[in-house]
Amino acid sequence: MIYFSAVDQVLQLSFWVNLGAARxxxxxxxxxxxxxxxPAEIYSIVDATGFDDYRRTFLTSHQYYRQSPNCRADIAxxx
Amino acid sequence: xxxxxxxxxxxxxxxxxxxxxxxYTTGIQPPSDSSGMIYGTAFVGxxxxxxxxxxxxxxxxDISVGRFSPDAAGDLADAGRNLLVFIHGFDNSFSDAxxxxxxxxxxxxxxxxxxxxxxxxxxxxPSLGEVLDGPVLPDAYKRDQTMARLSGQHLMTFFxxxxxxxxxxxxxxxxxxxxxxxxxxxxxxxxxxxxxxMATARPTCSTWRSWPPAIAAPTRSTSRSRRASAxxxxxxxxx
Numbered sequence: 001m002i003y004f005s006a007v008d009q010v011l012q013l014s015f016w017v018n019l020g021a022a023r024x025x026x027x028x029x030x031x032x033x034x035x036x037x038x039p040a041e042i043y044s045i046v047d048a049t050g051f052d053d054y055r056r057t058f059l060t061s062h063q064y065y066r067q068s069p070n071c072r073a074d075i076a077x078x079x
Numbered sequence: 080x081x082x083x084x085x086x087x088x089x090x091x092x093x094x095x096x097x098x099x100x101x102x103y104t105t106g107i108q109p110p111s112d113s114s115g116m117i118y119g120t121a122f123v124g125x126x127x128x129x130x131x132x133x134x135x136x137x138x139x140x141d142i143s144v145g146r147f148s149p150d151a152a153g154d155l156a157d158a159g160r161n162l163l164v165f166i167h168g169f170d171n172s173f174s175d176a177x178x179x180x181x182x183x184x185x186x187x188x189x190x191x192x193x194x195x196x197x198x199x200x201x202x203x204x205p206s207l208g209e210v211l212d213g214p215v216l217p218d219a220y221k222r223d224q225t226m227a228r229l230s231g232q233h234l235m236t237f238f239x240x241x242x243x244x245x246x247x248x249x250x251x252x253x254x255x256x257x258x259x260x261x262x263x264x265x266x267x268x269x270x271x272x273x274x275x276x277m278a279t280a281r282p283t284c285s286t287w288r289s290w291p292p293a294i295a296a297p298t299r300s301t302s303r304s305r306r307a308s309a310x311x312x313x314x315x316x317x318x
Binding site: 075 | 131168170187190195217256261
């Protein structure tokens with residue numbers, strides 16, 4: 001399972017600190033729509049941008065996987 | 080309030096008694112020598128999933144140098160439930176690593192999904208663990224990146240020590256899940272470069288993937304690991 005979020009502010013800082021190197025956690029894999037590379041029976045690639053059921057700050061935006069009840073439920077449901 | 084047991088390994092050198100959480104520093108053991116890594120069992124109390132409260136570390140017991148103690152290894156191999164291996168990201172003190180591992184175990188368990196009720200094993204690498212209200216300082220971030228990369232061999236050794244435990248658990252029908260958050264993935268990559276680590280995808284945020292034996296074994300043949308890695312497009316992605 002791969003979770004990514006476009007509103008993860010720590011990864012936005014990382015993008016700047018690392019001179020423009022994009023992080024997988026921001027947009028997911030470039031070829032995520034390619035089912036030959038990422039077959040659905042093996043990969044779950046989840047856009048977590050919409051999980052907003054938590055107090056989102058600079059730091060917590062990077063911790064949504066454990067801060068957001070809806071994201072937590074999503075992860076547990078995929079095990 | 081829930082309580083949780085966290086089995087752990089760390090490459091942070093303690094500067095005091097190993098059964099005291101404050102002893103674990105932000106330094107790193109020699110990157111090419113894993114023999115001094117500390118393994119132990121921590122008890123975390125005061126966890127409140129609904130309130131997003133991580134709790135605090137109480138007692139630390141069963142300290143062992145270089146590998147899990149026989150008691151801890153036996154507990155994990157015969158846990159009667161699945162196993163969760165957690166590797167934290169940047170900005171985690173040693174205490175944070177343990178409490179977050181415990182919190183992760185508890186919210187998963189609270190989901191009531193049978194597979195999600197797991198025993199948890201944490202690996203803590205020497206992140207500075209500076210908790211700031213404002214933006215993280217770039218120097219602290221880059222320092223953590225360096226430490227993450229230097230921890231590659233320690234991580235491989237941790238996996239190697241874990242493998243027989245996981246094998247025994249699998250023989251009883253249990254599964255293992257790896258949660259690698261954020262900068263934790265850099266540590267995996269440090270080993271992928273030598274073809275000796277897992278082939279799990281390496282997102283920068285969160286990866287969950289069941290851990291089948293063919294790719295879990297750093298001590299298995301390198302060629303096998305390379306084949307697994309080559310077949311994983313996530314491993315070819317950017318960091």
